[in-house]
Amino acid sequence: MDKFNGNQFSNLWASNLYYPFNSHNEWELASWLLHSGLSMRAIDSFLSLSIIQLLNISFCTARALHGLAELLPGGPCWHSMEITPSQPTKHPVHLYWHDPLECIAWLLNHPLFSDQLNFIPRCVYKMPKKLCRVYTEWMTTDDAWHMQSQLPSGVTLLGMILSSDKMNITTLCGGRVAHPLLVSLANIKMSTCLKLSSNSFMLATLLPVPKFMHKNKHMHGLLEDRLIHECLDIILEPIKQAAKLGIMLLDSLGHMQYSGKLKVHPTNIQVFFHEAQHFCLSGVSDPFWRDIPLSCPSTFITPEPLHHLHKEFWDHNMKWCINVVGEAKIDFCFSVLQPTVGFHHFKGGVAKLKQVTGCMHCDVQHYIFGVITGAAPPKIITAIHVLMDFRYQVQAYHIDDDNLHIISSVLDEFHMHKQSILNHGAQCSKGNKPINNWHIPKLELMQSIIPSVKHVGVTIQWTADVTEHAHVSEIKTPASASNNNNYDPQICQYLNCAEKCRMFELTTSLYESKIHSHEISDYEEVNLVSKMPGPTQPITDYFTISACLRTQDPDSIPFPLHSFIADGMAINLSYDPSLQCISVDATLVDFLNCEKVYGPSSVHTISRQCQGSSSSTLPFTDLQVWYKMWLQNTVIHDIMDILPAQTLFCSPPCETWTLGCYDAAIINVDPCFKWPESGLKGSWSTLLFHVTHKSILGHVVGQLHLLMRPFGKRGVRWSWTDHCLVYMQYATHLHILRCTKRVNGQCLGNVIPLSQVQVQTADN
Incomplete structure (x- = not known):
């Protein structure tokens, strides 16, 4: 708002809020064209249409449109300079960057994050006796507490997140590469920062990717690393000064926040590089963090799930499975899995997949354990199982000391069984040559996850999923709008225009709301801003729909309810059923007999025998x-x-499905157990080994075969009128789901209330 009011055209906005555009309608058209991704030629062609010219708009060409957009107030300014590396390059090296301190101030001042910021370090415990510490976000960790204790009274601690990764802009025409550096605030709440639509990461720098002319190609990587650290020294200098001296910043509510070398130049860089290799060092003599107060790479370089967990699974665990089971068998098992909506189906197998994304890594993990069971040696299965357990345990949003103890014991169990992987030759190099050591950096990094949780918080908050997604909006989309030549300045220009449009849209929306309502509260402003991040596909909220139906007049809504909440889960059925009439078997009689004995509120268990008869009414x-x-x-x-x-x-x-499509789900069969806390308590193996048992406790896995709602006979009353039922066929869940059968060979199944279905499973 201050930038808007302090702009050179602020006096004109009193009469026309949308200057330099004539009206709100003209601004909407201009904003749509600027965000459409159309080329300059396509925009010129659109503006030359007769019907568009009749609108009498203030721009008639794409160049004029972009000229008007440049007059809008903007965010942080871009800077550029030419850098002279120590070794010659094929092309001049240019650095484009934002002042990172301006980026931090911009995020701190943004209305979207006004109620999403944490400034107070704290220790959270599960019990009043403070025996079990809970770790969630950065402000609940040892490092934040320790840093704040070293700052003067009244000084606020701000954490800056830097994320950098090379990415391909083009693959077929020139192989152009970009190296973006993204910046965000660690004080932003994790729930907001992890949302892809929150725009919590800003592009701070486009690091140069030069082509060195050094005759030794092995030196090119070292020279590039040294150049990156030199660039980061230039970029982060304002941050270093602010960390040493402190600085006054303004938050979104208008409150002021006060937050707060000897160089080695080797004469022969190649000799220096070889000497550094003997100590497993990179060869960078002046890392950029060397003079930043309260910083240590052992803590601020955090593990993150995308590369250190899921990529480790794909690069190593998956290769062990392929080497032990065989590529053809792995592919066949994946290809015959039943397709499940919401889960990836690998109809062509997985062994030859290329450019595999993190999302696909997770999809393969859903199935791999069931695929290799029975084909791989038991100890290898155990080793992969405990690594999978470790992988999911460390992705929790809340981790306490008890959880850390469990995570540590799971990792210890892997070390007990890992030798079997080497014994079976599962770990191989690219030439299929067996490897007899465990020098795997990603695997060794797992040892540091537990101390990292204590120092900087849960691992999931540092995931690169958000920044990888930001690469699309910050790099790929702007690059696609360029002329495919000299990408960096055009990316900066595109992002500058996009930021101006977002800011102008936000500010005019706030002003327009005030004009219409004369007075708007801070809460309403935040609600208005929260709708601004960008186009996203909303999630249908069946919980809200079900709650609204409950509050309405029963005479005004049709029964039965097709959206309802059962045991903390929302269930929804389409209003019109697929079939109106179907024949039934004796299992419905068993259901009614159980309902008569135990009442309609009972939880139905699994019966070994079918007691109903065809003569039952x-x-x-x-x-x-x-x-x-x-x-x-x-x-x-x-x-x-x-x-x-x-x-x-x-x-x-x-x-579509010649054999039908019957998805698997987890069923609750005992009210004393709750999903997911209790897990699959009381497995079918108990029933298999003790045939005298007639029911199973806890949760079981079964296939949906019939989803129905009975119509009661006229004049006959029964307690399950207007309720939905489901017929399930149960399966053994010993890693692979197999249909459980009775002595006569028929599949074992029961009719149960739909409300007992807990969650879908992909392991079918």
């Missing part, structure tokens, strides 16, 4: 049948965060 004649349903859960660690709904099919054979 049913209190209904017809069934409504659905072929699919939707289940929606909340995040385990934050019940306020709603996950996308999962689709479960129970479709009979058709043209």
